[in-house]
Amino acid sequence: MARTDPRKDVVIVGLGWTGSIMGMELCEEGLEVLALERGPDRDTVPDFQYPQVADELRYGIRFEFMQRPRNTTLTVRHTTDDVALPFRRWGSFLPGDGVGGAGIHWNGVHWRPLVEELRLRSYVEETFGADIIPEDMQLQDWGVTYEEMEPYFERFEQVAGISGQAGNLNGEIQEGGNPFEGPRANPFPLPPLPTTLSNEMFADAARSMGYHPFVRAGGNASKAYTNPYGMQLGPCNFCGFCERYGCLNYSKSSPQTCVLDALKRRPNFQYRTNAEVMRVELAEDGQTATGVTWFDEEAQEEVFQPADIVILAAYQLHNVHLMLLSGIGQPYDPATGEGVTGRNYSYQMMGGTSMHFEDINFNPFVGAGANGVAIDDFAISQIDFAAEGFIGGSYIGNGQTNGQPIRSMSLPSGSASWGAEWKRDIARWYGHSMGVSSHGSNMSYRDTYLDLDPTYTDRHGRPLLRMTFDWKPNEIAMTQFMRRQIEPIVEAMNPTHWSSAYKEEGARYDTTSYQTTHNVGGAVMGNDPATSAVNRYLQSWDVHNVFVMGAGAFPQNLQYNPTGMVGGLTYWSAEAIRRDYLQNPGPLV
Amino acid sequence: MTRDLSSTRRGFLQSGAAGVALASMPAPSWAQTELPPLEEYSPEFLSAAEWAFVLAATARLIPSDGEGPGAIEARVPVFIDRQLAGEYGQAVDWYMEGPHYPAAGGDFGYQTPLTPAEIYRDAIARFDDWCVETEGASFVDLAPDRQDAALEALEAEATRRGEGTAAAGVSGTGEGGGEGGGEGEAAGGGGAQTEATGPSRPRFLPDESCEFFIHLLQNTKEGYFADPRYGGNHGMAAWVYIGFPGARANFLEWVEQDNVPYPLGPVSIAGERA
Numbered sequence: 122m123a124r125t126d127p128r129k130d131v132v133i134v135g136l137g138w139t140g141s142i143m144g145m146e147l148c149e150e151g152l153e154v155l156a157l158e159r160g161p162d163r164d165t166v167p168d169f170q171y172p173q174v175a176d177e178l179r180y181g182i183r184f185e186f187m188q189r190p191r192n193t194t195l196t197v198r199h200t201t202d203d204v205a206l207p208f209r210r211w212g213s214f215l216p217g218d219g220v221g222g223a224g225i226h227w228n229g230v231h232w233r234p235l236v237e238e239l240r241l242r243s244y245v246e247e248t249f250g251a252d253i254i255p256e257d258m259q260l261q262d263w264g265v266t267y268e269e270m271e272p273y274f275e276r277f278e279q280v281a282g283i284s285g286q287a288g289n290l291n292g293e294i295q296e297g298g299n300p301f302e303g304p305r306a307n308p309f310p311l312p313p314l315p316t317t318l319s320n321e322m323f324a325d326a327a328r329s330m331g332y333h334p335f336v337r338a339g340g341n342a343s344k345a346y347t348n349p350y351g352m353q354l355g356p357c358n359f360c361g362f363c364e365r366y367g368c369l370n371y372s373k374s375s376p377q378t379c380v381l382d383a384l385k386r387r388p389n390f391q392y393r394t395n396a397e398v399m400r401v402e403l404a405e406d407g408q409t410a411t412g413v414t415w416f417d418e419e420a421q422e423e424v425f426q427p428a429d430i431v432i433l434a435a436y437q438l439h440n441v442h443l444m445l446l447s448g449i450g451q452p453y454d455p456a457t458g459e460g461v462t463g464r465n466y467s468y469q470m471m472g473g474t475s476m477h478f479e480d481i482n483f484n485p486f487v488g489a490g491a492n493g494v495a496i497d498d499f500a501i502s503q504i505d506f507a508a509e510g511f512i513g514g515s516y517i518g519n520g521q522t523n524g525q526p527i528r529s530m531s532l533p534s535g536s537a538s539w540g541a542e543w544k545r546d547i548a549r550w551y552g553h554s555m556g557v558s559s560h561g562s563n564m565s566y567r568d569t570y571l572d573l574d575p576t577y578t579d580r581h582g583r584p585l586l587r588m589t590f591d592w593k594p595n596e597i598a599m600t601q602f603m604r605r606q607i608e609p610i611v612e613a614m615n616p617t618h619w620s621s622a623y624k625e626e627g628a629r630y631d632t633t634s635y636q637t638t639h640n641v642g643g644a645v646m647g648n649d650p651a652t653s654a655v656n657r658y659l660q661s662w663d664v665h666n667v668f669v670m671g672a673g674a675f676p677q678n679l680q681y682n683p684t685g686m687v688g689g690l691t692y693w694s695a696e697a698i699r700r701d702y703l704q705n706p707g708p709l710v
Numbered sequence: 711m712t713r714d715l716s717s718t719r720r721g722f723l724q725s726g727a728a729g730v731a732l733a734s735m736p737a738p739s740w741a742q743t744e745l746p747p748l749e750e751y752s753p754e755f756l757s758a759a760e761w762a763f764v765l766a767a768t769a770r771l772i773p774s775d776g777e778g779p780g781a782i783e784a785r786v787p788v789f790i791d792r793q794l795a796g797e798y799g800q801a802v803d804w805y806m807e808g809p810h811y812p813a814a815g816g817d818f819g820y821q822t823p824l825t826p827a828e829i830y831r832d833a834i835a836r837f838d839d840w841c842v843e844t845e846g847a848s849f850v851d852l853a854p855d856r857q858d859a860a861l862e863a864l865e866a867e868a869t870r871r872g873e874g875t876a877a878a879g880v881s882g883t884g885e886g887g888g889e890g891g892g893e894g895e896a897a898g899g900g901g902a903q904t905e906a907t908g909p910s911r912p913r914f915l916p917d918e919s920c921e922f923f924i925h926l927l928q929n930t931k932e933g934y935f936a937d938p939r940y941g942g943n944h945g946m947a948a949w950v951y952i953g954f955p956g957a958r959a960n961f962l963e964w965v966e967q968d969n970v971p972y973p974l975g976p977v978s979i980a981g982e983r984a
Contacts, residue, residue, distance in 0.1 A: 172979045175957035178936035183798060190805040197818070206811060209820045210804045318968040360959035369959065484972050486954060487961040526935040526954050539771040539927055540858065548778055551952040577807060633819040 123414060123423040129155040129391075132413055132428035134398045134443065137222020138684070139670035139691045140434030141380040142280070145350065146695035147430075148387040150703060155426065156390075156434075157415050159397035160188070160219030165377050169225075169367030177525045181365045186226045187211055188218040192397075195438060195586040196574045197632050201455055205587045207577050212633040214640055215365065216436045220394060223436060223638060224375045224684075228364040228490025228522060229340035231283045231374075232681035233274050233689070236267040236303040237502045238562075241512075241677065249507040255595055257567045259465055260512070261676035264648040264657035267303045270689050273696070275307060277688030281374035282346045282354045284311040284491070285338025299335045301497040311343045314357065319483050319555035320494040323519035326613040332496040337518060339491020340374025340684075350383040361523045363490030373490065399423060399581060401431055401447035401667060409666050410449075416581065429706075430666050430698070433644075437673040441466075441571045441643035442586040449664050450644075450654045455568045455589070461654040461662075463572045465565035465642040466588060467678045468630075470513070470596040472623035473558030474607050476616035477533045482552050485524030493520030499606055501562060501680055511598035514680045515561030517607055524552065531556075534620035557611055559603035559623075560637075562680040563596055571643040591630045600624050639683050644673030646690075648710070656710040658697035659690060665708045668694055745944065751788055754795035755827060763834050764790055764926075766850040770857050771930045778951035779944070781930055789933030789942030790926075799827035812917040815872030822918045826925055833915055833922030837864055840914035861923070867915045868923040937979050946984040949976040 130152035133140045144154050163186075168174075179185050188194075193216070196205035217223035237244040242260045245253065254260050287308045288298025297313075313336035316324070324334040341363070342354040357372035371378050384390050395418040402411045402425065412427035433440040441463055444450055450462035495518030497503070506512045523529055530547060531554040537543045574587035604623040611619050647653030650662040659674055661667040670691055672683045679686060697709055753761045764787045774780030781787070793799055804820070812822040824832060841849045841860050849860060915922060933942030935949070937957065943949065949956050956976030964972060975984050 171959060172957045172977075172981070175959045176937055176939075176979060178932060178940055182932060182936075184803075189803040191803055194805045199817075204811075206814055206818045206821055207805050207807070209806065210801075212819050315962075315965045317965055321968070356962070358959075359961040359965050361961065362959055481969050482971050484961070484964060484967075484970075486958075486972075487964045524954060526949070526952060527932055530931075530935075539861075539930075541773050541776060544772055544776060544778060544780070548952050551954070576809065629815075629817055631817045633817065 123425050124417075124420070125425045125427065128412075128427040129153045130428065131155070131430045131432060132157065132426050133432040133434050134413060135159075135222060135433070135435035135439070136220045136376070136392055137217065137434065137436070138224040138376055138688060140222075140432065141376040141384055142277075142688070142691045143432050143434060143670065143695055144384050144390055145380055145387075146692070146699060148384065148390050150699055151389065154390050155428070156392040157396040157398050157413065157426070158220050158392060158394045159193070160394065162394045163219045163221050163225060163367065163377070164381075165367065165369075165371060169369050169377075171369040174366055174369050175360070175362050177362075177527050180362075181525055181528055184211060184215060184365070186218060186365065186367060188216045192580060193439070194579075195442070195588055196577050197588045197590065197630075199589070199591040199629055201568055201589055204576075205574055205589070207585065208632060213631065213636045214638040215635070216438065216638065220381070220392070221367070221376045225367045225377065226365050227638075227684065229373050230491045230493070230520075230682040231278070231281070231285065231338045231340050231685045232516075232679075233303060233685050234267065234679045234681060235301070235500060235502050238679050239263045239265060239267050239270070241501070245506065245512060253507050254512065258512070258593075258595065259565045259567060259652070259677075261465070261565075261645065261647055261652060263676055264646050264653070265693065270693060271303070271306060273692040274685060274689040275305070276692045277685065279310050280348050280350060280379050281340045281688060282311060282342050282348050282379065283309050283338050283340055283374065284314050284343035285309040286313045286336055288335060297335055299495070299497050300333050301500050301502060309338060310348075311346055314339065314341055314343045314489060314492055316494060317483065317487065317492060317521040318481070319519050319521050320492065322555070322614055323557055323610070324494045326610050327494075327496050329613060330610060332498045334494050334496050337491065337493045337495045337520070339489075339493075341489045341491040342372045342374075348379055350380060352379050352383055354378055357489050359487050359489045359492070361486040361488040361525070363488065363522055395419065397581075398435075398443060399446075399583070401433075401443060401449060401664075403448060403664060407448070408664065410664050430668070430702075433667065433669045434671065437640050437643065437671045438571070438586055438588075440669050440671055440673050444644060444654065444669070445571070445573050445586070446583055449661055449667055452572055453570050455570055458567060461645070461650070461652065463570045463643050464652070464654065465645045465676055466569050466571045466590060466640070467563045467565045467642045467675070468590060469637045469639040469678055470515070470561040470563045470592070470600050470624070471558065471636050472515075472561070472600045472603055472607075472621075473556050474604075474611045474619055474621045475531055475554055475556045476611055476614060477531070477550055477554045477618040479553065479617040483521065483555055485521060485529065485552055485554075488521045488523040490522050491520075492522060493518050499603060504602075509598070509602055511595045511602065512564060513562040513596065513599040515559040515599070515603045516680060517557065517559050517603065517610075519555060519557050521555070526551065533618035557607050559600065559607060560680065560682070561596070561599055561603060563678040564593070565642055565677040566593055592624055592628050594626070597624055597626055597628060639672070639678065641672040641675035641678045641683060644669045645676045646674040647676060656708070658709045659694040660697075660702075660709050662708070666706060668698065670694065745785070748782065748785065748787060751791075753791045755799060756791050756794065756830070759838075760830065760834050761787065761791070762850045763838065766857065767861065767926060768930045768933075770854065770861055771927060772934055779947040781934060783944065784934050784942050784948050785944040786930050786933035786942045789936065789940050790929050792941045793929060793932070794827040794830055799825060801825040812920075813871065816869075817872070822921070824918050829919045829922050829925060833919040836915055836919070837922070864923045867913070868921045870920060938982065939979055946976045946978055946982065950984050
């Protein structure tokens with residue numbers, strides 16, 4: 122029998138970036154806030170402390186900080202004609218686990234979206250005409266503009282302690298920054314990180330071809346910093362154990378380094394770990410949520426937690442899963458195109474060229490997650506979609522993040538993978554390679570979506586989430602375009618060997634090899650309740666006291682890493698709740 | 711090939727760099743205590759025959775001759791045995807509920823009902839039978855070149871996922887609900903991603919364990935390069951060999967030193983130096 126716990130003003134599902142920020146902002150209003158986190162508690166000490174965390178096998182290969190598929194997974198298929206199969210162990214993406222969530226183990230790469238990206242459908246229609254949009258592409262505006270979001274991007278950058286060089290301050294292009302970015306009101310809180318030899322070689326080659334290289338921004342502190350919550354970061358020491366690891370040095374922007382200790386000091390904040398939310402409970406009329414039911418691992422029983430406001434702040438996939446399990450929003454049906462929950466799932470189109478230099482030693486273990494030099498000359502705003510035959514763009518660049526030998530041993534293509542030759546080659550080439558890669562947009566399509574799996578269930582007997590996704594010709598054309606831009610840059614660098622890996626016509630989504638944990642969509646934001654699950658304030662159209670954070674709100678994927686947008690949207694939504702919703706609970710639109 | 715780095719802001723570093731590197735190069739010293747020879751190790755998971763196989767196979771995957779340690783010197787077999795006995799080998803963290811489609815396309819990753827430990831157990835026995843049948847002797851008794859040829863056949867077994875099935879995985883096996891349209895698991899029509907293979911191709915492993923070679927090779931490299939706390943990478947010799955400094959994890963002053971070999975040897979998580 123379910124136990125019922127005392128009522129809270131706010132219950133937050135998941136205590137990563139968005140949950141901890143929402144906790145801070147709503148505690149400011151004096152609300153009683155409870156966060157439920159299904160994973161374990163985690164803090165810098167003891168969980169990320171040196172030297173234990175510098176363990177490639179445990180964290181980089183066996184995924185200690187990731188969700189356990191045994192507890193939480195999903196199924197995947199390429200098309201609606203296929204039977205989906207479960208991710209039995211993680212591969213192409215790595216959902217985080219425990220307090221801090223994916224904010225623990227990301228690299229810290231930070232971008233704002235382009236001005237054009239947040240109104241992409243309008244931009245395409247105005248600039249090139251609606252007829253260039255493929256029939257099955259569900260291209261949408263976001264319902265918010267860059268100008269509206271600017272103060273909230275800045276707020277997240279200040280809290281996260283982002284290092285970087287502004288490229289556009291109030292319309293004035295700044296030397297050393299990204300000249301194609303949207304205008305910023307203020308500089309980054311910290312200067313850019315130092316650059317490696319590989320960064321400089323790419324920058325020199327790109328500059329020689331007339332491009333505009335800049336040190337990319339990131340949540341790896343370049344100097345000591347105290348953020349608006351009073352949290353302190355120390356300068357990144359380039360330890361080379363960033364992505365997949367917690368930061369041993371209080372340098373990587375994370376809920377632990379930037380929010381949680383301040384939040385835990387709030388008397389009106391409480392959190393529970395090993396507390397998996399089973400579903401959001403709705404009132405009889407379905408217009409509001411009454412709270413959530415969660416599973417108490419210790420007591421081995423379900424617990425009803427009444428609350429006036431429910432914030433879904435789990436990972437993108439799991440927010441959508443909870444919405445589908447709870448009946449929030451009409452489930453999307455690709456056959457009719459109707460329904461919104463699960464609609465417009467998308468991913469990220471990546472490509473890259475690796476280079477090997479016989480006579481250059483890059484010391485690849487000297488790495489930081491956000492380190493890198495990029496060019497944005499092939500951004501969404503810089504490409505003639507009508508001429509090139511696709512919609513999208515990429516940033517291109519080099520980053521030196523780690524030299525971990527199990528997962529980052531790069532050999533020239535065609536090298537032996539075992540035996541005497543392999544053994545000879547690893548000593549010859551370790552430390553002699555660098556890459557140039559493209560990180561690109563991915564549009565959403567009528568048949569790329571999330572729903573509930575008809576066969577596989579989780580340990581509680583709930584249907585798993587099911588992902589239907591495959592690469593589309595538009596994105597293949599985009600990444601091949603990037604290949605044509607990157608290869609001349611690479612050739613200008615004159616490596617001993619180089620080889621390219623870009624998806625080609627007919628490529629299928631490979632769930633096994635790591636690509637990126639930039640899963641987006643499924644709880645899309647917008648101004649039309651027929652094509653979005655949440656309104657422009659991330660409020661459920663149907664259940665007005667449920668707010669859904671995270672990259673599920675993206676109608677299609679940005680060409681950038683998502684966290685800057687996710688952080689900005691969290692502050693934007695928090696402001697709407699604080700300013701309007703608390704005074705007048707009901708639909709904000 | 712020559713490279714002109716003087717055009718970068720760092721050209722000045724080149725002149726002094728080499729001297730710095732040589733002056734601080736320490737002599738390697740094996741800080742780890744001597745361990746008993748592998749022949750005296752008592753495996754936790756592997757049977758005697760399986761242990762002998764893992765010794766012989768890893769010795770071909772990373773041979774002892776030439777520069778650097780081989781898998782045997784690095785004590786990779788100890789690592790593998792301990793991993794198979796532990797959470798990895800038992801697939802403790804993974805979703806192992808059925809139904810299973812082990813023949814699904816390789817894009818769908820781990821789909822066998824077997825744990826890694828069970829794959830080793832199943833595949834080693836079948837592979838050794840195949841060696842006796844085709845080569846006239848157990849794998850461990852074959853000459854090194856025949857062992858290599860047998861391992862190549864084992865490797866080929868691991869690449870056949872998805873053959874004869876739709877490339878997308880498992881096409882329409884009775885899900886119903888109007889979405890289906892496939893004709894069942896073996897109906898073909900796909901398979902576009904896998905190259906055609908000749909009829910002579912060996913098939914001695916079932917779908918459930920056909921990827922054994924992938925696991926064996928991956929685990930061998932893990933044991934070669936992981937921290938010594940897991941039983942392999944003995945003396946951090948594999949790190950010394952390639953120039954990885956292990957768990958030092960502090961390099962800020964090295965970020966802007968261009969093309970200067972890092973002078974310090976590795977440290978382990980336990981604080982050993984090499």
